Amino acid sequence: MSQLLKIEGLSVHYYTEDGIVRAVDKVDFLMNRGETIGLVGESGSGKSTFGLAILRLVPPPGRIVGGKIIFDGTELTSLDEREMQKIRGRRISMVFQDPTTSLDPLMKVGDHLVETIMAHENVTREEAKERALKMLEQVGIRPERFGDYPHQFSGGMRQRVGIALALALNPDLVIADEPTSSLDVIVQFQILDLMKRLKELYDMGMILVTHDISIVPGIADRIALMYAGQLIELADVNSFFDEPLHPYGKALLESVPNIQFSDQKLKYILGNPPDLINPPRGCRFSPRCPYATERCRREEPPMINVGSDRLVKCFRY
Amino acid sequence: MGSAMPIIRVVNLKKYFPVQQSFLERLLSRRIDYIRAVDGVSFEIEKGEVFSIAGESGCGKTTTGRLVARLIDPTEGRIYFGEREITSLKGEDLRRLRRHIQIIFQNPYASLNPRMKIGDNVGHPLEIHGLAYGEERRRLVMEMLERVGLQPASKFYNAYPHELSGGQRQRVAVARAMILKPDFIVADEPISMIDVSLRARILELMIQLKEELNLTYLFITHDLAVAKYISDRIAIMYLGKIVEMGSKEAIFSDPKHPYTEALLSAIPIPNPRVKRKRVELKGEVPSPINPPPGCIFHTRCPLAMDICQREEPELVEIEDGHLVSCHLIK
Numbered sequence: 055m056s057q058l059l060k061i062e063g064l065s066v067h068y069y070t071e072d073g074i075v076r077a078v079d080k081v082d083f084l085m086n087r088g089e090t091i092g093l094v095g096e097s098g099s100g101k102s103t104f105g106l107a108i109l110r111l112v113p114p115p116g117r118i119v120g121g122k123i124i125f126d127g128t129e130l131t132s133l134d135e136r137e138m139q140k141i142r143g144r145r146i147s148m149v150f151q152d153p154t155t156s157l158d159p160l161m162k163v164g165d166h167l168v169e170t171i172m173a174h175e176n177v178t179r180e181e182a183k184e185r186a187l188k189m190l191e192q193v194g195i196r197p198e199r200f201g202d203y204p205h206q207f208s209g210g211m212r213q214r215v216g217i218a219l220a221l222a223l224n225p226d227l228v229i230a231d232e233p234t235s236s237l238d239v240i241v242q243f244q245i246l247d248l249m250k251r252l253k254e255l256y257d258m259g260m261i262l263v264t265h266d267i268s269i270v271p272g273i274a275d276r277i278a279l280m281y282a283g284q285l286i287e288l289a290d291v292n293s294f295f296d297e298p299l300h301p302y303g304k305a306l307l308e309s310v311p312n313i314q315f316s317d318q319k320l321k322y323i324l325g326n327p328p329d330l331i332n333p334p335r336g337c338r339f340s341p342r343c344p345y346a347t348e349r350c351r352r353e354e355p356p357m358i359n360v361g362s363d364r365l366v367k368c369f370r371y
Numbered sequence: 372m373g374s375a376m377p378i379i380r381v382v383n384l385k386k387y388f389p390v391q392q393s394f395l396e397r398l399l400s401r402r403i404d405y406i407r408a409v410d411g412v413s414f415e416i417e418k419g420e421v422f423s424i425a426g427e428s429g430c431g432k433t434t435t436g437r438l439v440a441r442l443i444d445p446t447e448g449r450i451y452f453g454e455r456e457i458t459s460l461k462g463e464d465l466r467r468l469r470r471h472i473q474i475i476f477q478n479p480y481a482s483l484n485p486r487m488k489i490g491d492n493v494g495h496p497l498e499i500h501g502l503a504y505g506e507e508r509r510r511l512v513m514e515m516l517e518r519v520g521l522q523p524a525s526k527f528y529n530a531y532p533h534e535l536s537g538g539q540r541q542r543v544a545v546a547r548a549m550i551l552k553p554d555f556i557v558a559d560e561p562i563s564m565i566d567v568s569l570r571a572r573i574l575e576l577m578i579q580l581k582e583e584l585n586l587t588y589l590f591i592t593h594d595l596a597v598a599k600y601i602s603d604r605i606a607i608m609y610l611g612k613i614v615e616m617g618s619k620e621a622i623f624s625d626p627k628h629p630y631t632e633a634l635l636s637a638i639p640i641p642n643p644r645v646k647r648k649r650v651e652l653k654g655e656v657p658s659p660i661n662p663p664p665g666c667i668f669h670t671r672c673p674l675a676m677d678i679c680q681r682e683e684p685e686l687v688e689i690e691d692g693h694l695v696s697c698h699l700i701k
Contacts, residue, residue, distance in 0.1 A: 096566045208655050238427035238593065240652060243637035265567055268596070271643035291643045309571035311596035313623065313638055314645060318600060322571035326536050 058087040058227060058259045059108070064121035066100070066107050073331040077103040077116065079283040082357065085276075087226070090253060090260040092274035092291070094267050094306075098327055100283040105229045105263045109146055110138050126226060144174050147225040149249075151232035153216030157204040163215050164190065164200030170222050189218040192255075193248060210241035217249060224256060231263045246273050268310060271295055276363075279303050282328050282338035285357070288365040299366040302339045337368070345370060376453065377415035378555055378587050379439060384412045384448035386434050390660060406659045408434040410611035411448075413686075416555075416587060423590040423598040426608035427634075429656060433559055435608070436591045440474045440557040441465060452555070470500050473548040477560040479540035483532040483547075489516070490528035493547045500551060515546045518583075519576060538569030542576065549580060559591045574601055595638050599623055604692070607631050610659055610667045613686060617693035627695040629672050666698065674699060 066078040077100045085091055095101035106112045108123055110130060123130040125146065130138065150156050157166060167186035171177060177185075187197050193214040204212060213233060220228050230249065234242040250273050253260050262274060270277050270291065277294045279287040279302070287300040298304045308321040325342040328334050337355050340346040347369070355369045387405035409431040416422040424432040437443045439450060441457060450458045452472065460468055476482040483492050494512040497503040503511050509528075516524035519542040532540055541561060548556055558577065562570040578601065581588060592598050598605050599619055606616040607630065615628040626632050633650040640647070652671045657663055663670050669679035678698050686696040 096568055098566075210655065239595070240427065240633060240637045241655075243639075243649075266639070267567075268639035268641040271641060271645075272639055295641060295643050306568060307641060309568060310641055311574075311594075311600040312641055313596045313599050313635070314640055314642060316620070316623075320571040320574060320600065322575060323568040326538065327566060327568065 056087050057084065058089070058126060059083070059085045060122075060124040061108075062122045062124070064104070064107060064123060065119045066103050066112055066116055067119050068103075069115040069117070070331075075330045076283050076333060077330060078107060079333075080121070081283075081285045083278065083285060083288075085259055085261070087259055088257050089276065090250075090262060090274045092267075092270035092277045093261055093263045093280065094265070094270060094277060095280035096265055096327055098282075098330065099280040100330075101263050101265075101280045102231055104280065105148070105231050105261060108227075108229060108261075109142055109148060111142075111148075140174075143170065143225070144223045145225050146227045146229065147220040147223065149213075149216050149220045149228060149230040149233045151235050153212040154204065156216065156219075157212065159204055162201050162203060163195075163207065166215070166219055167222050170219055174223050185222070186218075189222055190215075192221075192252065193218045210237055210245060213237065213241075213245050214248065217245070217252065221252060221256060221258075225258060227259045227261070228253070229261045229263065232265065233262070234269065235264070235266070242269070249273065267306060268312075279306075282333055283330055284338060284367065285365075286339070286367040288357075288363075290363065293362070293364060299360065299364070299371060300339075300368050301343045301345050301370075305344075376418075377451075378418045378453060379416040379589070380451040381415070381435075381439060382413050382449040382451075384435065384438055384450065385410055385446045386431075386438055386443065387446045404660050407611045407662060408659060409438065409445075410659075410662070412608075412611075412613055413448075414606055414613065414616060416589060418554075418587055419581075419585065420604065421581070421588045421590055421602045423592060423602040423605045424608055425592055425595050425598045425605055425634075427593060427656065429610075429659065430608040431611040431659075432591045432593075432608050436474070436557045436559050436589060439589055440472055441468065442474065466499075470551050471554045472557070473551065473553040473555075474557040474559065475541075475544050475548050475561045478564055479537055479544050480532075480564070482544050483540060485532050487531075488528065489521075489530050489532065489535070489543055492532065492543060493550055496547060496551050502551070511550065512546075515550050518549075518580070519543075519546045520572075521546070536569075537565050538573065541565055541573055545573070545576060545580070549584060549586075552584060553586070555587045555589070557589045557591070560593065561590075562597065563592070563594065577601070595634060607634065610656065610662050612667055612696065613694075614668065614697070615693075615695050616686070621690075621693040625693075627689065627693070627700055628668075628697050629674050629699075630668050666696075 061083040064078055064081045068075040068077055093101050107118055118131055164186050167189055168182045171182040171185055195214055234245050274291055276290050278285055281302050287303050298307055305323045323342055328338055334341050336352050337350045340350040355367050357365045357367045358371050359365055360371050386409040387407050390404040424435055426432050438445050457468055490512050494508045497508050513524040516527050521527040521542055562573050590601055602619050605619050605622045606613045609630050615631045626635055633652045636650045654671050657670055665681050666679040666684050669675040684696045684698045686694050688694050689700055
């Protein structure tokens with residue numbers, strides 16, 4: 055497998071009135087072509103900012119302040135805006151949580167696709183329309199709905215449109231930010247299933263950003279766990295769910311109700327996620343960690359390689 | 372279900388909301404359309420039980436919770452609290468009922484008064500009901516803050532809601548609901564807006580307080596994994612009706628309604644080694660303004676028969692306490 059994305063020391067800060075929020079802090083990350091990564095974290099962990107940073111779409115007062123994003127051999131942080139626009143949509147695209155906000159309410163659903171295709175490719179309107187219809191068919195929308203407006207679609211159908219738009223230019227990488235978080239469970243399953251099938255059909259890489267660790271096994275090859283702006287564990291899905299190594303990952307998994315069990319006893323994580331303006335010294339999880347030692351409170355652990363592509367940011371390994 | 376007196380009994384409860392129409396539409400049309408949010412729901416909740424209503428958005432679970440808590444008036448049907456009918460209580464009688472029936476809302480950012488200190492948010496109900504004032508009120512509030520884990524209580528007492536995290540705010544909402552020592556609590560999606568790592572803490576707190584204070588819960592949730600964790604019994608709602616109801620063991624190990632099966636098969640399991648049978652549904656939930664005739668689920672049911680389009684199945688008890696509304700079950 056060839057490398058698709060390599061991120062080195064990426065830092066993104068938000069310059070707010072209250073201080074500098076270190077939303078993403080020196081993150082290293084590697085992914086291969088055709089791979090799906092489940093990027094998991096709570097609100098405020100930096101997972102969404104990380105996804106946006108890859109597309110250089112971090113909203114102000116946020117800014118990429120350090121690091122490199124090497125996508126298929128091209129370093130993205132040093133590109134000018136015009137070159138970056140050629141990457142967005144065409145090479146790397148995005149699926150948002152709420153497609154309503156990314157669809158123009160006054161534009162027919164089919165025209166969104168036609169415009170997207172025509173903006174990036176040298177094709178006639180007829181050719182674009184033909185491709186748009188094919189795209190809609192692939193996401194399960196009947197051709198007679200081409201002329202309908204976004205408000206005439208249900209949440210699940212709108213997300214299908216969002217996916218069609220993201221895939222319209224056959225990108226190499228799709229970043230899906232909480233694509234099913236506002237959907238009901240049956241629709242969520244249908245959308246995840248659709249994404250999985252299309253990902254294989256188009257042989258793309260995908261980063262699925264989610265707060266819901268339960269949906270990761272059904273779709274991802276590997277899991278990347280974020281906490282307080284840092285990547286703290288990276289593992290293939292089977293090894294992680296068999297035995298999460300980072301104490302946060304372990305605690306998170308034990309705090310999620312799982313219908314497999316009939317007598318589950320949920321455990322909970324003490325304390326609250328930290329304030330990223332003044333993150334705790336040493337390991338950021340140390341104030342909540344049952345295994346924390348003096349060293350953890352003083353010194354930040356490095357990302358430790360524990361074999362077979364498995365990384366964990368914890369002194370216990 | 373034993374022979375004990377249920378604490379809550381709901382009989383054929385209905386709530387129809389009129390659809391908003393513009394002035395012109397009202398002039399031109401004689402008919403008013405109604406959203407049948409809750410359409411003939413009956414159940415009983417035993418004292419000490421956690422009874423959950425689960426379903427997708429728009430199924431009527433929240434409206435049912437609000438009806439039972441008497442926040443809104445039903446269109447039809449009866450609600451009993453113990454032996455007493457409370458369906459149309461008003462004024463002073465309704466106010467007195469609130470001492471016994473409380474509700475915890477989904478959004479802890481909207482349910483607390485932002486201009487009141489936490490101590491006043493929690494203590495206000497004591498004053499409304501004339502139960503405690505001044506020093507006595509303060510003592511009771513501090514005790515309750517300690518109980519929900521907001522320690523040191525003196526610090527939280529004087530804080531304002533905006534200074535607290537979502538998880539802490541929801542604990543304040545729990546404290547406020549519990550301060551009157553109610554008998555029955557409607558908890559409407561109490562953890563769905565809270566950070567993942569703090570959800571288990573709130574669930575555990577609710578279970579612990581239920582034991583300590585001898586409470587009964589009606590728990591409303593879209594998340595069946597949470598329902599399985601906290602409930603004794605579960606009712607599954609679809610388009611304003613209960614399609615299946617039973618002990619959580621019956622619902623999860625022996626689901627009978629095709630909708631319940633589809634719902635269960637879609638729940639994500641945090642274990643990549645589990646392979647499951649999927650029940651696929653066609654189409655989408657129909658509009659509650661024009662629910663399908665016959666069985667409300669027949670338009671999406673993979674097993675629908677001719678009779679399902681014509682005749683509405685009754686909710687029948689197929690074994691002790693396990694009720695299903697489906698023509699396939701005889």
